[in-house]
Each structure stands twice: as structure tokens, then as C-alpha cells.
Amino acid sequence: MSGIVASIIDGLLVGSVYGLAAMGLTLIWGVMDVVNLTHGSMIVAGMFGLFLLTAGLNLPPYAALPIVLAGGFLAGLALYWIAVHRMIGRPPLMSLLSTFSINFVLIGLGTAVWGTVLFNVPVSVPGFTFGRYTFPGTHIVAAVLTALLALLLYFFLYRTRLGKAIRAVAGNRGAAELVGIPTTRVLSFAFALGASLACVSGMLIATLFPFTLLSGDVYQLKSFIVIVLGGLGNPTGALVGGLALGLLEGLLTPFMPVSWTAVIEFALFVVVLIACPTGIFALRRS
Amino acid sequence: MSAILELEGVSRNFGGLKAIDNLSFVVNEREILGLIGPNGAGKSTLFNLINGVFPPDRGRIRFRGVDITGEPPYRIAKHGLARAHQIVQPLEQMTVLENCTVGACFGRESLSRARASEVAREAAVFVGLEDRLEVAAAHLNIAGKKRLELARSLAAQASLLLLDEVLAGLNPTEVDYMIGVIRRIRERGIAILMIEHLMQAIMSLSDRVVVLNSGQKLAEGAPAEVANNPLVIEAYLGDPELAKEFRGEAR
Amino acid sequence: MTDLASTHVAQRRDSVLRRPFFWVIGVAVIVFALAPWIGNDVELRESFMLATIYVILASNLNVMIGYAGYINFGSIVFFGLGGYICVYLMAVPQWPLAAAAPAAGVIVSALALPFGLGILRLRGAYFALATIGVNEAVQAFVTNFKPWGGASGMYLSTALFKPLGGPMQALWTIYFLLVAIMGLSLYLSWGIKISKFGLGLLAIGQNEDAASVMGVPTPLYKAMAYCATAFLPAMAGGLYFFKGAFIQPSDAFDLTFSTEAIAIVMLGGQGTIAGPAIGAFFYEQLRGWLLTSETFSNFQLVAAGALLLVIVLFLPGGLMGWLYQRWPRLSRWIE
Numbered sequence: 001m002s003g004i005v006a007s008i009i010d011g012l013l014v015g016s017v018y019g020l021a022a023m024g025l026t027l028i029w030g031v032m033d034v035v036n037l038t039h040g041s042m043i044v045a046g047m048f049g050l051f052l053l054t055a056g057l058n059l060p061p062y063a064a065l066p067i068v069l070a071g072g073f074l075a076g077l078a079l080y081w082i083a084v085h086r087m088i089g090r091p092p093l094m095s096l097l098s099t100f101s102i103n104f105v106l107i108g109l110g111t112a113v114w115g116t117v118l119f120n121v122p123v124s125v126p127g128f129t130f131g132r133y134t135f136p137g138t139h140i141v142a143a144v145l146t147a148l149l150a151l152l153l154y155f156f157l158y159r160t161r162l163g164k165a166i167r168a169v170a171g172n173r174g175a176a177e178l179v180g181i182p183t184t185r186v187l188s189f190a191f192a193l194g195a196s197l198a199c200v201s202g203m204l205i206a207t208l209f210p211f212t213l214l215s216g217d218v219y220q221l222k223s224f225i226v227i228v229l230g231g232l233g234n235p236t237g238a239l240v241g242g243l244a245l246g247l248l249e250g251l252l253t254p255f256m257p258v259s260w261t262a263v264i265e266f267a268l269f270v271v272v273l274i275a276c277p278t279g280i281f282a283l284r285r286s
Numbered sequence: 287m288s289a290i291l292e293l294e295g296v297s298r299n300f301g302g303l304k305a306i307d308n309l310s311f312v313v314n315e316r317e318i319l320g321l322i323g324p325n326g327a328g329k330s331t332l333f334n335l336i337n338g339v340f341p342p343d344r345g346r347i348r349f350r351g352v353d354i355t356g357e358p359p360y361r362i363a364k365h366g367l368a369r370a371h372q373i374v375q376p377l378e379q380m381t382v383l384e385n386c387t388v389g390a391c392f393g394r395e396s397l398s399r400a401r402a403s404e405v406a407r408e409a410a411v412f413v414g415l416e417d418r419l420e421v422a423a424a425h426l427n428i429a430g431k432k433r434l435e436l437a438r439s440l441a442a443q444a445s446l447l448l449l450d451e452v453l454a455g456l457n458p459t460e461v462d463y464m465i466g467v468i469r470r471i472r473e474r475g476i477a478i479l480m481i482e483h484l485m486q487a488i489m490s491l492s493d494r495v496v497v498l499n500s501g502q503k504l505a506e507g508a509p510a511e512v513a514n515n516p517l518v519i520e521a522y523l524g525d526p527e528l529a530k531e532f533r534g535e536a537r
Numbered sequence: 538m539t540d541l542a543s544t545h546v547a548q549r550r551d552s553v554l555r556r557p558f559f560w561v562i563g564v565a566v567i568v569f570a571l572a573p574w575i576g577n578d579v580e581l582r583e584s585f586m587l588a589t590i591y592v593i594l595a596s597n598l599n600v601m602i603g604y605a606g607y608i609n610f611g612s613i614v615f616f617g618l619g620g621y622i623c624v625y626l627m628a629v630p631q632w633p634l635a636a637a638a639p640a641a642g643v644i645v646s647a648l649a650l651p652f653g654l655g656i657l658r659l660r661g662a663y664f665a666l667a668t669i670g671v672n673e674a675v676q677a678f679v680t681n682f683k684p685w686g687g688a689s690g691m692y693l694s695t696a697l698f699k700p701l702g703g704p705m706q707a708l709w710t711i712y713f714l715l716v717a718i719m720g721l722s723l724y725l726s727w728g729i730k731i732s733k734f735g736l737g738l739l740a741i742g743q744n745e746d747a748a749s750v751m752g753v754p755t756p757l758y759k760a761m762a763y764c765a766t767a768f769l770p771a772m773a774g775g776l777y778f779f780k781g782a783f784i785q786p787s788d789a790f791d792l793t794f795s796t797e798a799i800a801i802v803m804l805g806g807q808g809t810i811a812g813p814a815i816g817a818f819f820y821e822q823l824r825g826w827l828l829t830s831e832t833f834s835n836f837q838l839v840a841a842g843a844l845l846l847v848i849v850l851f852l853p854g855g856l857m858g859w860l861y862q863r864w865p866r867l868s869r870w871i872e
Contacts, residue, residue, distance in 0.1 A: 035662040086850055092662045093608055097803070097849045100610075104796060104842030112836055217792075221673060224666055259681050259688075266674035273667045274655045337750060363752030375750075377743035388740045391733050392752030399733045442752060 006133040008250040013139040015246015016146040017204050021219060022226035022238035023153065024197030030233020031170040031190040032088060034095040038079055039223055040216030041106040042072060042195045046202025047211045048110070051119050061123045061207055062141065068203045069196050076195025080188045088187060103216075110213045120210040142204040149200065150239055157235070166190050170233065198223075225269045289348075290315045290446050290477045291336070291367075296345030298335055298501075305331045306342070307501040313446065318468070318478045320492030320509070322485075324521060327498040329481045330372060333448050336479075337369050338362040349446070366394040368439035372450040372481070374431040376423035382434055383419040386410050386441040393442025402441075409441035410434075413467055429460045436467065440476075447471065449480040453487055465491060489513065497521070558727065558810070558872045565814070566720035570713055579708075586712050588821040589719040593773045594798040595805070595813035596722045597766035600729055602799065603807035605762055606742030607657070608665045610795060611672030612770065617789030618675060619645045619771025620778035624691055625684075627779065633700060638714075638775040645771035646764045653763035657756065660745070669792070676790035690785025697782075711780045715773060722769045727810045727872065729765070738762055739808075793838065797824075800845040806857025811871045815856060820844075 021043060028036045046068050053064040083102045087095035125137030157163040168176040169186045177183050205211070205219065222245065230241025245265070252261045291313040298306040305328050313319045321329055335342050341356035348354065349365050368389070377385050386406030391397055397405060410419055413433040418426065423434060432452055439447050449468070453461050465487055472478060482488040488495065489509040497504040497512055499521045505512050512518055569589065573582035594616065601607045623641040626632040632640070656667040680688045701707035729735040737758045740748035749755045778784040797820065805816025820841075827837045848855060854862075861868055 035666070083846065083850075093606070093665070094849060094853075096608065096662050096665055097799070098846055100796070101800070101842040101845035101849065104838050105846065106842075108836060108838030108840075108842060112839065221669070224670075228666075257681075259677065263674060263677040263681060266670050266677055270656065270667055270670040270674060273659060273663060273670065339746075339750075359749045360752050360754045363750065369750055371747075371750075375744055375747035377740055377747065379743060380739070384736075388736055388748070388753070389751050391736055392754075399731075399736060402733075438751065 003133075004251070004254060006130075006135070007254050008247060010135060010139060011246040011248070011250020011253075012243055013135070013143040013246070014208065015243045015249070016143045016239070017201055017208070017242070018219075018222050018226055018245050019230075019239040019242020020146045020149060020204070021198055021201035022223040022230065022242050023150070023235045024194035024201070025223045026227040026230070026233055026238045027197070027235060028191055028194035029227070030235075031166055032084075032187050033092055034084055034087065034191070035092055035099065036084075036191075036194065037096060037099040037220070038083070038103045038106065038195070039198050040220030041103050041110075042075065042198035042216075043202035043205070043219045043223075044107070044110070044211070044213055044216035045075060046072060046199035046204075047206035047215065048114075048119070048213065049199065050203045050206045051121050054121055061121060062145070064203060065145070065200060068199050072196035072199025073192045075199070076192030077188055079195060080191040084191060085184070085188070107213065107216065114213060116212050116214055118210050118212055119206075121206050123207045136208075138207045142208060145204060146201075149197070150235075153197070153235060162186070162189065166193075221269075222265070225265055225272075228269060228272050288315055289313065290350055291479065292346075292348040293336075294346045294348070296332075296335060296342045296347060298331065298340070298342045305501050306335065309345070309498075309501070309503055311496050311503060311506060313477055313479050315445075315477055316472065316475050317493045318472055318480065318491050320488040320495040321479060321481045321498060322483075322488060322495060323498035323504070326500075328501040329498055330450060331501075332498070333369060333450055333481065336362075337367055337448060360392070363393055363442060363444075364396075366443070366445040367448065368393065368442040368444035368446075369448040370432075370435035370439050370450060370452050372454065374428075374435050376426070376431055376434055378424040379422055381420050381422055382410055382415050382426070382430075382437070383407060385423055385434055386437050389438035389441035390443070393444060395443055405443065406437075406441045409437045412440060412470070413437045414463065428455050429457075432456065432460075432464070433467075436464075440471065444476065446477045446479065449478060449482075451481055451483065453482055453484050461487065557870045561871060562720065562723045562727065562810075566716060566723070569719070570716045573712070574709065582709070582712055584821070584825060586715060587825075588818050589712075589715045590773055590777060591798065591801055591817035591821050592719045592814050593715070593722045594770055594794070595801040595817050596719075596726045596810070597770050598795075598798050599802050599807060599810075599813045600726055600738070600762050600766045602802050603809070603812075604730065604735060604738040604742055605759060606745075607759065608799065609668045609763075610665050610799070611668035611670075611792065612766075612798060613790055613792060613795035614668075614672040614675050615645050615649065615767040615770040616774035616777075616794070617679075617786075617791075618648070619774035620784050620789050621679060621685055621691075621774075622771075623775025624693060624778050624784050627697055628691060628693055634697075634776075634779060638772045638779075641775040642768045642772040646768045649764045649767040650760060653760045654756070657759040657763060672790055672792065672795075676786050679790070680786045686785070688786060690783060690788075693779065693782040695782060697779075708780065711776050715776055718769050718773050718776070723810060723814060725765070725769065726813075729762075730810065730872070734758065734761070742808075793841075796838075796845075797841050800841045800848075802855075803848045803853075804844055804855055806855030806860075809855075809857040809872060812855055812857040819856075 025036060025039050028034055049068045049071060050061065050064050053059045053067060054061055079102065083098040084095060087098050123138050125141055127134040127137045128140055157167060165181045165186050168181055169183055173183055226241040226245050227238055229244055230237030249261055252264060289312040294310050296306055296309045323329055334340055336347060338357050338359040346353060346355050349367060352365065354362055354365060377388065383406055386409050387402045390402035390405040391399060410416060413436050415433055415437060418430060426434060436452060453464055456464065468478065468491060492509055494507060495509050495512045496506045497518050504521055505515045505518050569585060573585055598609060598612050601609045619641040622644050623637045626637040626640060627634065652671060656664060659667055679685055685691060695704060698704045698707040701710050737753040740753050741755055741758065745755060801816040801820050802813050804820060806812030823840060824837050827840055852859060
């Protein structure tokens with residue numbers, strides 16, 4: 001019995017990181033109505049960044065966090081100006097296609113240079129033992145860092161001027177412009193912020209599991225599942241959705257091989273999309 | 287005169303807001319019924335209810351005796367109801383003729399594409415777009431786009447047209463022209479339910495007028511009656527210019 | 538809303554046989570079929586075979602993307618599932634190819650109906666995501682499905698090539714069949730475009746709500762388009778994987794393939810018939826060159842991505858769109 005509980009708790013820990021990844025995605029979708037299909041490559045960039053920094057520069061793993069955050073931000077800015085800026089205001093399908101194509105360029109370049117080998121970042125953190133079960137230290141640290149970052153994001157969005165400007169643009173871009181908010185700058189910042197969140201979540205995932213340069217797709221899909229669960233444009237919903245997905249995985253893994261959980265997740269994704277496209281948790285808000 | 291459209295006790299809420307509240311009225315065959323009311327009275331919402339964009343919470347809507355409550359827009363079009371929107375919705379990259387062909391193909395009669403094209407051409411000529419048949423809808427000016435909305439509805443060979451502020455944004459010459467077109471439409475035996483803010487136009491065109499305020503029917507009757515109705519004037523008192531216009535028309 | 542490469546939606550009442558484009562398609566198909574066969578050029582045949590598959594995928598996809606404005610990211614699911622069904626029917630109950638391939642087409646189309654009705658209620662980006670979800674769900678399912686070999690896939694014994702006259706002859710037969718399916722795909726997408734059904738789809742692509750108000754039965758038309766454009770890719774999948782005598786989930790449901798199909802539709806000119814065909818041809822040549830080139834062999838994805846990006850940013854009408862702008866009379870001959 002308690003095996004399930006342990007699995008669920010572990011699922012929640014990992015799920016929080018999914019939530020962090022999804023927060024970046026939902027922020028971008030909510031603020032500028034752009035479906036960011038470079039999300040996956042940003043996650044991979046964070047993973048790979050961690051690998052390069054620890055293997056190449058011998059940095060302690062968690063010290064890489066601010067670097068990955070900053071790097072992701074800069075990458076996000078570049079992506080915005082290359083692929084997204086011209087798509088603002090156009091039908092969402094166009095931004096879908098443009099980010100989609102840049103994603104292929106990035107992954108193609110990455111795999112051409114570094115191949116599709118498995119990378120592993122060894123991180124040793126003492127685990128937490130409770131009775132017969134040990135929760136991996138990396139999972140706990142990842143969850144704690146996620147919580148911290150989520151709090152920081154909340155603080156930023158609700159207590160700072162720029163954060164409020166972002167929320168204003170998300171609510172009504174025309175009105176925000178009328179009030180004098182420099183919308184283009186705000187949009188580029190919001191996109192970069194979303195990208196940096198994706199990168200950091202990738203970094204944290206890399207402390208938990210090994211990865212290849214193609215792993216981005218899997219986590220990108222998980223992010224989409226999460227925001228569909230949690231409601232588009234809603235960072236809190238993303239976090240809750242992530243926990244829900246983690247919970248689901250925790251519930252399923254003791255009972256079925258990992259490959260079947262994928263089927264259930266994707267089927268759930270399609271079903272939720274059809275049944276309530278605004279998100280399960282968003283329903284409560286309206 | 288028999289009724290072509292009947293609304294019976296129609297209500298629709300949005301959250302806590304009663305957008306349409308227990309509304310009943312009738313549009314007769316071959317008549318022009320004007321629908322007026324202050325901004326936010328629920329006029330466009332009512333059109334959405336009639337042509338199936340969303341269903342009413344309560345009440346029935348009947349078209350020529352057939353219950354059409356809650357049917358989707360494409361089925362309602364088949365009954366013979368067409369709509370010209372307040373914010374024009376052309377099929378941007380298709381030509382004027384192609385736009386009207388869509389209307390003709392999928393309107394009241396299920397026409398073949400070739401036959402629909404002929405009907406479409408007639409409709410476009412009727413509203414005066416014969417010189418712009420091959421122009422893409424996106425390249426028309428606002429007056430042209432408004433005419434296109436009308437032509438598309440005509441091409442559908444509807445028996446009832448829902449006209450939502452087709453005169454808005456037009457200069458006086460254009461307004462006169464459109465009024466003429468609307469009169470010619472009625473001469474063809476097509477009934478019209480029109481929302482309009484241009485009092486002069488609505489009072490001169492309508493056989494009868496229904497006044498909506500806060501989702502409820504405030505008054506109904508011949509234009510002159512309605513204009514002199516103290517309740518109506520009070521509803522418009524929020525906009526004194528409009529109230530003056532009303533009383534000007536009544537005389 | 539779609540960006541139509543050609544604003545000229547065919548209106549003429551000439552019978553189909555009088556329209557020049559009918560013959561253009563026919564001639565192109567015959568040339569395709571005969572070119573490798575006359576010189577018994579196996580290399581050319583293989584290269585053309587890949588091109589035909591791209592044309593089949595792209596021209597069917599074009600009906601959803603270019604006409605109705607619904608981007609189907611996971612269209613490869615039809616190809617892969619068709620492949621699996623055909624291979625399974627030939628391997629286990631031992632059906633002949635002539636029965637298995639059409640059966641695959643029918644079954645996939647039939648399955649597409651409930652799926653389609655479900656996900657076509659979604660608009661724009663939601664729909665696109667749902668198609669990816671469907672593809673991934675099906676792939677994940679097939680990977681676990683033991684009767685179909687699970688993750689390791691299924692092999693076909695080469696004995697199955699005997700009824701077709703042995704492996705050498707079979708490859709030619711398969712090629713001609715694929716060319717025939719390519720011809721059918723082109724005629725199908727053209728036939729749809731000039732029909733009332735196509736007009737409705739194009740209206741949906743321009744403004745779905747307005748189309749609905751005008752009487753276009755949007756849910757039915759979208760579902761019909763989704764199913765109709767699943768049929769030929771499913772058959773093509775059956776033939777393709779039969780030819781390789783091997784199928785596995787990671788090949789059958791590879792999203793790269795549908796990405797390339799999308800790139801081809803955009804590159805050639807969405808909404809036109811010739812666009813996806815010409816785009817497929819050029820793309821396949823480009824890809825072949827990239828694969829054999831020393832420096833660029835891993836860059837085919839980069840090329841597809843970069844090409845798609847350039848088109849989306851600067852040339853939404855694609856190649857045909859650009860050609861029609863320079864030579865408007867061209868639309869009479871090549872649609």
C-alpha cells in the first residue's frame with residue numbers, strides 16, 4: 001500500500017518540474033497567442049547546457065542554474081526576433097509553423113554536430129529515507145528549486161512593473177498600447193522569460209534522468225498535456241497541471257510498463273483537448 | 287399577414303447578466319421590422335440567437351411554423367434565413383463573385399456550383415457590384431464590403447434577411463443607395479429584420495418597429511407610435527440628441 | 538485563415554475534359570511512370586518512388602491545410618497505420634496485395650471518421666496539437682501491441698513477392714501502383730477544389746464562422762475532408778512498407794515525414810494542385826542531394842526547417858503563389 005504512496009509522492013516531485021516547463025509555455029501562449037514549438041529545443045538546450053557546464057567547466061550542477069537561466073533568456077530573445085515577431089497578430093497557425101520550423105533547424109543542427117547519443121549528468125545528493133522508501137535527493141532538490149522559481153515568477157508577475165505590464169498585454173494588447181506600454185519590448189521579454197523557464201526546467205530534468213538531443217519532443221508534449229490540463233495562459237494552472245500529470249504517472253508506474261503510460265498520457269491529452277479545450281482546472285475559474 | 291419568424295419567451299443569460307429577457311415578437315411575411323434600442327440593449331445578441339450562433343436558455347424560435355430553436359447556423363441557412371453582420375465577414379481572398387457563389391451554393395436551395403454562380407452574379411448586380419465581380423473581397427472599401435454582405439445574403443435566396451447595421455460607417459450617398467436596395471429587396475417579397483441606429487432610415491423603411499432595452503421588449507408598433515412612446519423616449523434620454531431626433535421624426 | 542496562392546478559384550463551366558490542367562496531370566503521371574521504365578533505370582525509379590510518396594502525402598494534406606485551413610501535423614498516422622494494416626493482412630491471414638492495400642485504405646479512412654469528428658471540433662493550434670497527440674497515441678499503442686510485433690515491428694517473408702513475379706518485377710509493379718495513386722491524389726485534390734464540396738472547404742479556410750452562417754455544413758465537410766484524405770496515404774503506406782518487407786513504429790509514425798509534407802505544401806503553394814507536386818519533386822531532389830553530400834548528410838531536417846521558415850516568414854503563397862503573381866495567365870494551365 002505505502003509503495004503506491006511513495007510512488008505518488010515521487011510523481012508529484014517530478015511533476016512539479018513538468019509544471020515549471022509548462023509555465024514557460026503557457027506564459028507565451030497566454031501573453032501573445034503564440035504556440036511555441038521551440039519549447040522542446042529550449043528544454044534540450046537547458047539539459048545540454050548543464051552537461052557542458054558540468055563536464056566541460058566542472059561546475060557543480062546546481063550552480064549552473066543562473067547561467068542556464070540567463071542563457072535561455074538570451075536565446076529566447078533571439079528566437080523572438082527571428083521567428084516570432086513578424087507573426088504577432090497573424091493567425092496562431094503561422095507562429096505555430098514558424099516556431100515549428102526553427103525547432104527543426106535547431107534540433108537538426110544539434111544532432112548533426114553532437115549526434116543522438118545518450119548524455120548523463122551525474123548528480124549526487126543524499127536522498128531522504130522514510131521507512132522503507134528512499135526519495136532521490138535530486139528529485140527533492142528539483143522540486144524545491146521549482147517551488148522557489150514559481151514563487152519568484154509569481155512575485156515578478158504580480159509585484160513588479162514589468163510583470164504587471166506583461167499581464168496587461170496578455171489581457172488586452174490594444175488597451176495596453178493605448179496606456180503607453182511598449183508592447184513589442186514586453187512581448188519579447190515575455191517570450192524570453194518563457195524560454196528561460198523551459199531551459200531551467202530542462203536543466204533540472206537533466207539532474208533527474210539521462211537524455212538525448214531528441215528528448216525535447218517528449219517533454220514538450222508533456223508540457224502541452226500539462227497546459228491543456230491546467231488551462232491556457234494560466235501559470236498557476238500549469239503548476240497544478242504538472243503536479244496532476246506527475247500524480248498520474250506516479251499512480252500508473254507501479255502497475256504497468258512505462259511504455260503504456262505514454263499511451264494513456266497521449267490518449268488523455270486528446271480526450272481532454274476535445275472535452276474541455278480551456279483546461280480542466282480553468283473550468284473552476286470561470 | 288402570416289408570421290415568418292416568431293419569438294416566444296426567449297431568454298439568454300451570460301453569467302449573471304440577462305442579455306435577453308423573456309422576449310416575444312413576430313416578423314410577418316414581406317414586412318420590414320426595425321429593431322432599435324440603446325447600445326447594449328441586446329440587439330446583436332438577439333440576432334445570434336435567431337441564426338443559431340448560440341442557443342437561447344429558454345423560449346422558442348419558429349420560422350414559418352418550424353421550430354428552429356438551438357439549430358446550428360448552417361441548418362438555419364437552409365430554412366431560408368440569411369444574415370448580414372455588423373462587423374463585415376467577407377471571405378477575404380475570394381472574389382466578390384466567389385463570395386456570393388458560396389452563399390448561393392449553401393443557402394436555402396442546394397444549388398450546383400455552376401447554377402449557384404449565376405444566382406450569385408444576379409445578386410451582386412442587384413446591389414451594384416457588377417463592376418467589381420472579380421475583385422478580391424479584401425480589396426473592397428467598407429461600402430463595397432457592406433454591399434457584399436448584402437449580396438451574399440441575397441444569393442442565398444433567403445426569405446428572411448437579418449440586417450445588422452448595414453448602414454453604419456457609410457456616407458450619406460451610400461446610405462441613400464443602400465436604402466434603395468433594401469426597398470427593392472422588400473419588393474421581391476423578402477422579409478427583413480433590421481437593426482439600425484440611423485433613426486431617419488429605420489423610421490422611413492420599417493413597417494413596424496420593436497424597441498429593445500436591457501434585453502426586454504420596451505415597445506412595439508408603427509414607427510410613429512413608438513417614437514411618441516414616453517417609455518421609449520425615457521430609455522433614450524441617456525442620449526438627449528437621439529431623443530430629440532425621435533421627437534423630430536414623430537412630427 | 539489560409540493564404541490562397543491563387544485567388545482564382547476555378548469557376549468555368551467547361552467540362553473537366555476540356556480543361557487543360559486535366560491533361561497536364563495525365564501527361565505528368567505518364568511521364569513519371571515511363572521515364573525510369575524505358576531505360577530500366579533502377580536508381581531513377583527509387584528516386585521517383587520517394588518523390589511520388591511525397592506527392593501523395595502532400596497533395597492529400599493540402600486539402601486540409603490549403604483548402605480548409607486546418608494544419609494536420611500528424612498526418613503521417615494515416616500512412617503508418619495503413620502500412621501496418623496492409624503488412625499485417627498479408628503476413629497473417631495471407632491476403633494478396635490487391636486486397637490488403639485497399640483494405641488498409643478503407644479501414645484507416647473509417648477510423649479517421651470518429652477521430653476526425655472528435656478533434657475537428659477544435660480550431661487552429663488546438664487542432665494541430667491534437668493531431669500530434671493522435672499520432673503519438675497511436676504510435677505508443679502500436680509499440681506495445683504484441684500482435685503487430687510491438688517495438689521490434691514486423692517482417693514480411695520475401696515469398697510474398699512471388700505472386701507479383703518475384704522481387705525484381707514486384708518493385709516495378711509497386712512503383713507503377715504508387716504512380717497511379719499519385720495520379721489519383723492529384724485528380725482527387727483537383728476534383729475536390731472545383732466541386733461544391735471544395736468551395737465549402739475553401740470558405741471554411743477563409744472564415745469558418747462566416748461559412749457556417751452561410752450554410753456550409755462545417756462539421757460534416759471537415760470530417761469528410763479528413764477521411765477522404767486519409768485513404769490514399771494509407772494505401773501508399775501499405776505499398777511502401779510492403780516493398781521494404783519490414784515495418785516498425787518509429788519508421789511508420791515518424792513525425793519528420795509529416796513535417797516534410799507540410800514544408801512541401803507550403804513550399805509549393807498551399808491551396809494549389811501543382812504546388813504540392815512541384816514542391817515534392819524539388820524537395821526530394823534537395824533531400825537526395827543533402828543525403829549524399831559529405832558535408833550536409835545530417836542536415837536534411839535543417840534544410841526542411843529553414844525552407845519552411847523562409848516560406849512562412851516571407852512567401853506564404855509558396856512557389857506557385859510567386860509564379861501566379863508574375864504570370865497570372867499561368868493559372869489557366871496549371872492550377
